[in-house]
Structure formats: C-alpha cells, structure tokens
Amino acid sequence: MGNAQDHCVGLWATGGSDSAFTSPGLSISALQNRPVQIKWTNELVDRYGRYLPHMFAVDRSLHWANVPQEPGHEGLVSTDIKPMLEGRRYVTPDNYTDPETQYTDYTGPVPIVTHLHGALTVKDHSDGYSEAWYLPRANNIPAGHAKYGRWWEFLKEKHRRETGVDWGEGHQTVTYPNTNRATSLWFHDHALGLTRLTVYAGAASFYLMRGLEYDVLDSRTGRTARAPAGPSNVYGQNSPNPGADLALAIQDRSFNSDGSLFYPSSRSFFDGYQGPFYPEEPGIPPNWVPEFFGNTMVVNGQTWPYQRVERRRYRMRFLNACGSRTLYLDFRGIPGVEVWQVANDGGYLDEKVNIMQLEGWRRGRVILAPAERNELLVDFTNVRTGRYTLRNVGPDAFFPGGRPAENGEEPRVKLYPFEERDVVFPRRIRTPPARSWPSTWFRAGVSTRPRRVVTSG
Numbered sequence: 001m002g003n004a005q006d007h008c009v010g011l012w013a014t015g016g017s018d019s020a021f022t023s024p025g026l027s028i029s030a031l032q033n034r035p036v037q038i039k040w041t042n043e044l045v046d047r048y049g050r051y052l053p054h055m056f057a058v059d060r061s062l063h064w065a066n067v068p069q070e071p072g073h074e075g076l077v078s079t080d081i082k083p084m085l086e087g088r089r090y091v092t093p094d095n096y097t098d099p100e101t102q103y104t105d106y107t108g109p110v111p112i113v114t115h116l117h118g119a120l121t122v123k124d125h126s127d128g129y130s131e132a133w134y135l136p137r138a139n140n141i142p143a144g145h146a147k148y149g150r151w152w153e154f155l156k157e158k159h160r161r162e163t164g165v166d167w168g169e170g171h172q173t174v175t176y177p178n179t180n181r182a183t184s185l186w187f188h189d190h191a192l193g194l195t196r197l198t199v200y201a202g203a204a205s206f207y208l209m210r211g212l213e214y215d216v217l218d219s220r221t222g223r224t225a226r227a228p229a230g231p232s233n234v235y236g237q238n239s240p241n242p243g244a245d246l247a248l249a250i251q252d253r254s255f256n257s258d259g260s261l262f263y264p265s266s267r268s269f270f271d272g273y274q275g276p277f278y279p280e281e282p283g284i285p286p287n288w289v290p291e292f293f294g295n296t297m298v299v300n301g302q303t304w305p306y307q308r309v310e311r312r313r314y315r316m317r318f319l320n321a322c323g324s325r326t327l328y329l330d331f332r333g334i335p336g337v338e339v340w341q342v343a344n345d346g347g348y349l350d351e352k353v354n355i356m357q358l359e360g361w362r363r364g365r366v367i368l369a370p371a372e373r374n375e376l377l378v379d380f381t382n383v384r385t386g387r388y389t390l391r392n393v394g395p396d397a398f399f400p401g402g403r404p405a406e407n408g409e410e411p412r413v414k415l416y417p418f419e420e421r422d423v424v425f426p427r428r429i430r431t432p433p434a435r436s437w438p439s440t441w442f443r444a445g446v447s448t449r450p451r452r453v454v455t456s457g
C-alpha cells in the first residue's frame with residue numbers, strides 16, 4: 001500500500017508490481033482450475049524505510065496479534081494472545097507518561113495477512129490465517145516486537161515443502177487452486193485484532209472467479225448463454241459487450257473535516273462509557289467498538305458516486321465491504337428497471353430471482369450482509385433517460401435490527417445515484433482494474449517464481 005492520496009484522504013491501497021495502487025485494490029481475475037500464486041507484500045513503511053503506525057487506534061487489550069509480546073496469562077510470552085496488562089491503567093496517548101502504571105493505544109508496526117474470502121480448497125498455508133501475519137520489512141522494528149504471528153513459521157515451511165516457494169521478511173507467497181464455481185470472491189486483510197481497521201483503511205478488493213465456459217443456461221433455449229462481460233472481465237481480451245460487467249464494492253465510511261478517514265478511537269463513541277477499562281474493568285476494551293456505521297456511502301472508493309449506464313442490460317456484482325452494515329439496495333427508485341439476482345457468494349443460482357416481483361417490503365430490494373457478494377442482471381432498457389438513485393434503505397443497525405426506512409423515513413445514508421443516459425460510458429465510478437495472468441505463466445505451474453502482485457502501504 002502506498003499511502004495513496006486521493007484529494008486529501010489517506011488510504012491504504014493495494015496494487016500490483018506494475019499497476020497503480022488503488023482502494024479498493026485491483027480486481028484479480030482468475031480462471032477456474034488454474035492455480036495461481038500471489039506474492040503479498042506488506043509495504044507499510046515510509047520512504048525512509050521506517051514502519052508506518054496504523055492510521056486508526058489499535059486496541060492492545062484484545063486477543064490480538066500482540067506484536068510487542070506483552071505477557072499473557074501466567075506470564076506467557078507470545079504473539080496472538082490477550083495480554084494481561086496487570087497493574088496498568090488505560091490512558092489516551094496524550095496522557096501517557098508512565099509505562100509502569102499505564103498503557104495506551106498500540107502505535108507500532110502494522111501486521112497484515114491476506115485472506116481470500118470464500119475460496120474453496122485453499123490449503124492452510126495459503127488461507128491467510130489471522131495468526132500468520134507479518135510485519136513490513138522496516139528498519140526500525142522495536143526490540144522485543146515479533147515480526148511474525150505464531151503460525152508463520154510452520155505455514156512458511158509447509159508452503160516451501162509443497163511448492164518450493166519460500167516466504168521472507170515482509171512478504172508471503174500463497175497458492176490458490178481456484179476450484180470455486182464461477183463467482184465473485186474478495187480478498188481482505190485478516191490480521192488478528194486489526195482486520196476491521198485495516199479493511200476500513202482500504203486493504204480489500206474483488207477476486208473474480210471466471211468459468212472457462214460462461215456457466216449460464218439460457219432458460220428459453222436451454223443453451224449456454226453468455227453473461228455480459230466488461231471492464232472487470234479478463235484484461236486485454238476483446239469483450240463482445242464492453243462495459244457491461246460492473247464490480248461494485250460498497251463501504252460505509254466517515255470522514256473528518258480535513259477529509260481524512262474517521263474511525264472511532266474510543267469505546268465512548270459507541271455508548272458514552274468513559275471507563276475504567278481493561279484490566280480494571282475486565283470486559284471493556286478502551287478503543288474497540290462493538291459496531292460502527294459510517295455516514296457516507298463509498299462505491300469503489302468514491303463518495304457520492306454515480307454511474308452512467310446505457311439503456312441495456314448489465315451484469316452487476318455487488319460486494320458489501322462494510323464492517324457492520326447490512327445493505328438493502330432499493331431499485332424501486334428507478335422506474336422501469338428490471339432486476340434479477342443470478343448468483344450469490346457461491347456461484348450461480350439454480351434459478352434467477354426476479355427482484356422487482358418479490359413480495360412485500362422486499363420488492364425491488366436486494367439484501368446484502370457484510371462480506372456478502374451477489375450478481376445481478378440489471379436491465380435499463382425500459383428506463384427513461386434521466387437521473388435515478390439506487391438507495392440503501394437499510395437501518396443503522398445489525399441485521400435484522402430495525403426496519404428498512406420506509407413510510408417516508410429519510411434514509412440517513414447518502415446514497416449513490418445512477419445516471420441513466422443514452423450515451424456511451426465514460427464511467428465515473430472507477431471499476432477496479434482487472435488483471436489476468438499470462439497463460440504461459442499458468443502453464444509454468446505453481447513451482448515457478450511467482451509474480452509479485454500485491455503490495456500494501
């Protein structure tokens with residue numbers, strides 16, 4: 001991740017060795033049954049090679065990576081435990097003066113490890129275990145800090161034995177067999193106790209599993225049909241229907257007045273509780289919040305985004321990359337639109353679901369829980385030219401807490417409008433660029449030297 005600067009918003013972006021760094025990161029396009037290796041590198045360092053602290057408050061009182069290896073139960077010195085912090089009292093960083101009697105937020109180097117969410121038959125060494133994290137290769141790692149999580153060494157050795165590819169300081173190579181059906185997966189950070197913060201900071205994106213065939217039967221003819229393919233399709237191939245396959249990652253975020261990302265740094269943000277905290281009050285961590293609902297919707301990294309579409313049919317893949325929020329996407333504000341859900345996390349459904357003809361309050365609405373993906377066919381053919389809004393009408397509450405905003409209730413969240421026009425794209429929502437793997441490289445198999453694909457920072 002370079003600290004990608006988009007206006008004045010600092011993000012942790014993901015990119016390839018020869019592509020731009022973005023957030024969401026580049027979409028990886030994989031083919032079924034073609035194994036790939038990806039080298040994930042933690043580049044959370046500044047230009048002098050010093051580690052970057054996390055951009056949000058990291059709670060060290062949780063069962064977390066415990067990078068400084070503060071002693072746990074019965075004096076156990078280890079990573080990936082809950083430290084005891086005995087005899088110390090939590091204070092904010094501003095008030096931190098005495099390490100003997102106080103503790104404060106963790107501001108050391110940031111561990112990462114990448115998990116490919118939803119991928120089947122990935123071996124343990126490549127699954128992105130929360131306890132197989134690694135620090136960036138920085139020149140000022142504090143004494144006593146572990147550079148790797150407790151499973152790193154074991155899984156590193158196993159991966160080396162099975163594939164011949166070793167891991168090293170600040171990087172890890174994983175092997176994905178790509179045995180899923182065609183579907184939309186996503187990858188995200190998975191480090192113990194920091195996942196929600198690092199994903200919120202930007203480290204996530206799509207991983208699109210493509211079938212060698214298109215996997216769709218046309219219900220009218222019984223013949224194989226071709227789902228629309230487009231910019232998220234295999235890079236460099238001429239698509240018969242360019243621009244018709246949109247991968248849209250939705251996240252709720254909040255911003256400080258200077259444009260930087262906001263995430264609560266204190267439990268008091270959640271319920272006003274002011275302390276005392278762990279270990280004085282054993283069940284209450286100082287920074288961690290049980291849930292968080294951002295007040296701004298971001299699609300593929302853009303606030304107040306809009307998408308120009310033509311009067312035709314699109315394939316739209318949605319990812320709910322929010323930390324807590326269940327989305328209720330409401331298509332009823334687009335008169336004439338037709339929407340069918342054709343796939344979920346696992347791949348294509350047996351039968352498409354006509355969203356506009358569901359019963360009751362679900363009519364025209366698609367529900368998407370955090371980390372869930374779906375695939376819709378959205379037909380704008382009969383929509384009149386104009387501007388329309390695809391709203392999220394879900395409440396600021398865990399599913400199914402609360403009712404969808406209806407009966408004139410104003411949805412609290414600013415939503416993302418679609419502008420429908422009879423013109424060719426330019427898209428204003430940037431679909432994360434897709435990359436394919438050269439077929440020669442696939443043929444080379446998994447024991448060759450992998451390409452370096454993703455860095456962070």
Ligand SMILES: [Cu+2]
Nearest residue numbers: 115117188371
């Ligand atoms: Cu996940």
